[in-house]
Amino acid sequence: MPDKKVRVVIIGLDGVPYELIRDLAAKGVMPVLNDLFCEGALFKMASSVPAVSSVAWSTVITGENSGVHGIFGFTDVADSSYRLVFPNFANLKATPFWEQKLFGRSVILNVPSTYPARPMNGVHIAGFVAPDLGKAVYPPALVERLRSWGYEVDVDASTAHQSMELFLRKLNQTLEARTRTALALLEEPWDTFMAVFTGTDRLLHFLWPAVTDSGHPYHQEVVEYFQSVDRSIGQLIECLKGDEALVMLSDHGFEGMRVQINVNRFLLENGFLAFRQAPPRSLNDLAEESVAFALDPARIYLHREGRYPRGKVRKDQEEKVLQQLEKAFSELQVEGRPVVARIYRKEELYRGPETYRGPDLVLVPAEGVEFKAGLRAETVTEPATLFRGKHRGDNAFLFVRALASDWTVSEAPSVEDVKAVLVKLREAERA
């Protein structure tokens, strides 16, 4: 049964940048959000490094950095091998807030990287990457109801390669089913309710220019999509009693993309990376003379002796290789502009027992630059074509509507601070 503490509602809008959500609210596209924003405080928030959903949401729900929760990206390399794995909820080394007693009975809908679902006090429907709905849902009995509501974990982004109309139609269908599901779950008993809308991120990847360019052929559709998201949030809010604390947030921001840099191709062309066969099938074709390789988007790993089967970089060589890599990436320019805004070393980013598994360097891209770590790219640079938007790390947003006045949020919050906000909100007693 719900307890006497303040109930907390968390609504996620994946990838929506601070400036955009503020504008959409202020200009009347998202009137529900506009009204809500008047009742609380809206912040620009820093994402994780790298600014990808798997890391950012894992940080949001645990309050820990990757050195503790162990999620460094959508991919990782299994210990002592070249096996590329897709870490998921089973690999998360820290506890998500809903597994803490404080948060009571929870309904958790579509939080990325929480697949497969596992027993908890409440309901959990995992977000992407979640290839099997049957394993994405707790309690399992809910699966059939979800199917009857037309619930999909995510829009099939590959449809955008076929037709933007089809993609938009699927995006709207996914949103409708997600909203229907959220409304049904709101009727269950809960103390904490969290729902993440991920279609926003998918839309912005393909149609970022359509957001600001009113002459873009899909401008109207993009505006209508955000209106639909606003209506969905409105429907959820209507089901609330009004005495709940409310948090809204995105996990990272967005910006336009002008060029893609293929990091592994750069490593290859500059002698840091070599493969046993061309084109390589996987990291398993890494040659022993390789000193570094990258995982998406721009996590650079030294090919260490003892850590990888054919690794040859000895401990006493590491610093020298790192400096060479930093120099090479710092000097990389496209059209006269550097592509790297900042290079982090492992120890600057991560603290905790999982740190040893993290990348040795993480590149933060300059504005408009997208890093990718595919192995078969034939050029270092690729122009932006179908993908026109990309993640940005410094302009996520956080909105908090608290019921008590004694809470505080840092003026420059990051995704690592969200969990503490939730705890604070939840600890308050209901009036």
Added chain:
Amino acid sequence: MQQEHNAQKTCWNCPALELRGHVDFRACGQSMRKFMSEGQAMAECKRRPELGLFDPSSITFEECPEWEKGPYGYQLRDMRVLILGIDGYLGWTLALWLGSLGFRVAGVDNFNRRRWVKEEGSHSVVPIAPMEERIRAAKEVLEIDIVFREFDILDNEKLQAFIEEFQPEAIVHYAECPSAPYSMVDFEHAAYVQHNNVIGTLGLLFAMRDLAPEASLIKLGTMGEYGTPLTGRPIFEGIFPADAVLHWNGREWSMGGELTPRDPVSFYHVSKVQDTFNVYEACKYWWLRSYDVMQGVIYGVHTDQVAADPRLRTRFDVDEWFGTVINRFVAQAVVGIPLTIYGSGGQTRGFLALRDAMQCMTRLILSPPEPGQYDVVNQISGVYQVRELAETVARIAAEEFGLEVEIQRLENPRVEADEHPYEVVYEKLPKQMGFDPQVTLEEEVYEMLKLLTQPHIRERIEAIRHVILPKTRWSGLHKEVEVLERYKVKPRKAVGLGSDGDREDDLKCK
């Protein structure tokens, strides 16, 4: 040390692969589609669920503990192989062969082959036990457990139920009527053979789509699908190589990757060609994976397993419908029927000993294609003229067994060229899968003569001598074929079988 032929195959080739969909990090998107060109495939392993989701390109057979080193390459531990047509000449031999290697073997048969041979008034000249006894003996003598079901694979419901129950990781499809003359008897026989073979295979493909899409299908075709192109162009392995070019009218096109022409030589062979297209399309539509095995003419009677106990012997047919040429020659030599060659006897074909066929099939099973990959292998170990084969059998029978053997040329009952060029490409099995033939023609003919000259088998050949000579004409005429010529092969020096001596008398591959 030489690397095993399948060491660098990856989870894409493994039947334990469970594709889960794709992620595309450029759009943070996932797709439940298993096969697409965009994005990164995600897989799970049915055998090692602890691996979670991973990139199926990043584990090789060499690295995977489920694939252990065996005599024919890395072998999937307890790999489940379903043999359709397990009661036949090849099916039974393969069941015992694979069982001895540690595979888990299941099989299906409806004993049609026993009925077809009986219809001719014939029988297997090497006595074979009923299936129950065969299975019991396999357990007693070789400690092999074989799961058997009796049904017709045209009964798709039963086939589906058994596939669901056994969960095969490879399916060997021998369950077809393998006789060209049988298909040429009359309309009923032609229609029966085509329905049995084509629809049986089609049903199997649908069952695989729904229940075993990750299993590889090793489908028995025949070299006869190609015919004998009179231009003398090479007979490629089913698919034109990358550098094949078509010139026409001053222009040229690459033919690489296209199916090569087929020119089947009987309604039975037509059924095999239809199968080829059905399998090819199924791989394209449903991402099934298959080797279409263009097998040459098999001869021989011996593997260590079938020779281990009389109850384990495989069938050996020598009648005009189901006897293959070398096997029939040996039986004729044993009972003093002149060895019959059609026309000039210049027909050239690819041949393979039974034991070597088993080795090839094992290597194919252990080297599964990737999802969607349809591939063809020409499964032979040598190319011989029929006339030369008859002379070899006659010589060994005379020199090693003291048999008086004549050869007779008959009017050809078939429609085929009896003198023609024949250049077969057979490279995939030896060069890509490590196939190393272990049996010479002379050794296997010797083994056959040794077995067939035993009194009880000689008696069984005598009992069916009236069905050995050809009566079925491609033209439909019901008339005895005429003898054109009869002659004896001049004896030569002993060939020194079993010794390491001079082998200059061996037939040379063309």
